[in-house]
Amino acid sequence: MSRLFIIAAIAATYFIFAILLNSVGTVILQSINSFDVSKTEASTLEAFKDLSIAFVSFAVASFIPRLGYRFAMLLALVGVSLACFVTPIFESFLAVKLLFAAIGVSFAFVKVSVYSIVGQLSTDTDSHSSLLNTIEGIFMLGVLSGYWIFAWFIDNENPASLSWLQVYYPLAGVILLAALVVFFAPIAAPPVKDEQTSVWRDFVDMLKLTYKPLVLVFVISIFLYVLIEQGIGTWLPTFNNQILHLPSHIAVQMTSIFAAMIAIGRLSAGQILRFINWYPFLNICLALMALAIIVTLPLATDLTNVPIDSIFDAPLAAFLLPLAGLMMAPLYPVINSVMLSSLPVYQHSQMTGLIVVFSALGGTTGSVVTGALFDALGGQTAFYLSLVPIGLIMLSLVFFRRLSNAQKREVELGAV
Template sequence: MIIAAIAASYYVFAILLNSVGTVILQSITSFEVSKPQASILEGFKDLSIAIVSFLVASFIPRVGYKLALLCGLGLVAVLCAITPGIAEFWSVKLLFAGVGTAFALVKVSVYAIIGQLSPDTRSHSSLMNVIEGIFMLGVLSGYWVFAAFIDEANPASLSWLNVYYLLAAVVAVTFILVLIAPVEKPRAEPAKAMLEFVTMLKMVYQPLVLIFILSVFLYVLIEQGIGSWLPTFNREVLGLPVNVSVQITSIFAVSLAIGRLAAGAVLARMNWYPFLMLCLIAMGATMLLSLPLAQHVGDTPIASWLDAPLAAFLVPLIGLTMAPIYPVINSVMLSSLPKSQHAPMTGLIVVFSALGGTTGSIVTGLIFDAMGGQQAFYLLLVPIALIMVTLFFFRRSSLQVKAKGELA
């Protein structure tokens, strides 16, 4: 029952969190907002996650993981239920702020509950993979769920907002699952929590940590820049129908999933640094190969996937080589530190991932609006090149810290 409750929680938040690209496209069409205005939806989501994780996560054990889950789910259920009735852009911003706030509570709680259910490392890893796999299933299904509510005959229609009634019902069922699940309340350790908070602040000043968080920032900037704007790219640059534009974006999510699974096998035989350098080179090559094809899209009407131009399938395939970078650099960073420093470092990862995601979405949106979608995606080659530089220094610094055993 507990596993079902946390799996359902992760599933529904996967749909909501990764719907931002679809909602950006629909907001531009339905609410007639500009691309820069629509891009701030990523900020409402990610900055809420960052702020709540930074300020509240250490105190969740004091109130209990079950109560934190119920508060998060309850907040999202209410927001999903009222958003279609209001049908204004500000209500969508409020929804994403609520989703980000709730997910910060849910993620901390779910990770802690997994620890309660796992007596050893092997069982912990197994359950974690199951939960993260269900999260990816939610990401994939989310594109199709939203596409089903889009009125292709009238793309500006607000009928797509009715998807939130369905999601409100799913969240309500999840709320009941959590309510009846026998989740244990942990013993609070406020002194330890505050110590971790202070440690997290001190770690920011270390050279290795600065290089690492810059790498994380740049990676998430690229991923969210592509993920948030790919549906709009498909619609405005490639000329796909709205529902096909959303559906075909699922290739990006599938590519990320396959890339991370395949990376596990490759890294068992290859050092992480040359592997990630090859991944970054392949990312750049994919962009340089696929984006020129978007210039030669014909005037043939597109009604389905079968009519879509080659660029619609090639651009999202960048996820294959992008996927390993984030988990690998996180793993290298954490494995360079003693376990006592893992918790504060995880907090920094959450915060700077959120900042990178927000920056990526807003900058890409601004360039998309001013110069067009192709130029916006071409300019993502700049952070790809910068990551190659930061990884060089990150590798050198991580080896020095690992030899010493801890940060200075």
């Protein structure tokens, strides 16, 4: 029962942060409409979020075990709840930027804690991968919910209206409820390799992980994956609105299909991976993702601007493009599981810090580059170019499999 309570606590926390983090695409669209900012300027919201995650994760990941996972999560939840409450009062693009910075800082504490707790609750690679896929699947259910929650507050009759900012008041209350669940969860004290070592030594040990070829190839793979996911996910509402000519609220609702596909993909992957090795499975996913992009984008050409009153009036491309999410879904948690399960538990917080840093950098790069390409070359070309990092991930997985197998053999021989 205590294990289920802990899983419920980390799932609730991850769910609410999924809503906040992945609202960035919706908020970019609404900021363009409400604050009259350019696409390039609006894309800086991703940087405020992801660079905050990267900086804080890099600075404190090795310190969080000493702070305690439960306390770190509570600190993050209370802090972001206050930020959500204050943002609608100021009604400015600067306030929204600062909100995403606060979300990023808080999520850095949460993700390091959640991934480390998953390591505590797992006994082997299979159980780790299964639980992590479930948690990441719940994360995507939060993303899915977020699109509909934000769409509910959008005034489609007046695109420049600031009514959508009112969504942050109920979100602030829900965040505090999640904090209450975390407060009562029996989360174990983090394992520390040596109580006598300093925080600085822990930080140096985290940096030393990057010297391992396996870790280097791993972070490249994670960076490329998040670049694709955030590039598409962040700009899909704008793509739906400006390329497919969907009204703002329907453009946001249609984007929820992308999140739903990722949720389904991750929740299903845990079961599929019981019967198939992760390497061929991920390569099949990458090939199908590329195929979905190649087949779908031509359908978004020369669409007429006809009245669209519901999601059922949307063109076929609006339904097919999000299917890429189903294919990409398993990549992130599976690669993370292979990496984390190859390390001792006391190194999980340090490794998670590196995961969060490079995920954040990949997310910012994907959003900013896609936004710039969207402005300069159009939405279709911007999405076509995601085929480049897909090919690079296929290449990186070749080396990742070789190195992870070598690491496993060393562990079996007792060399590590």
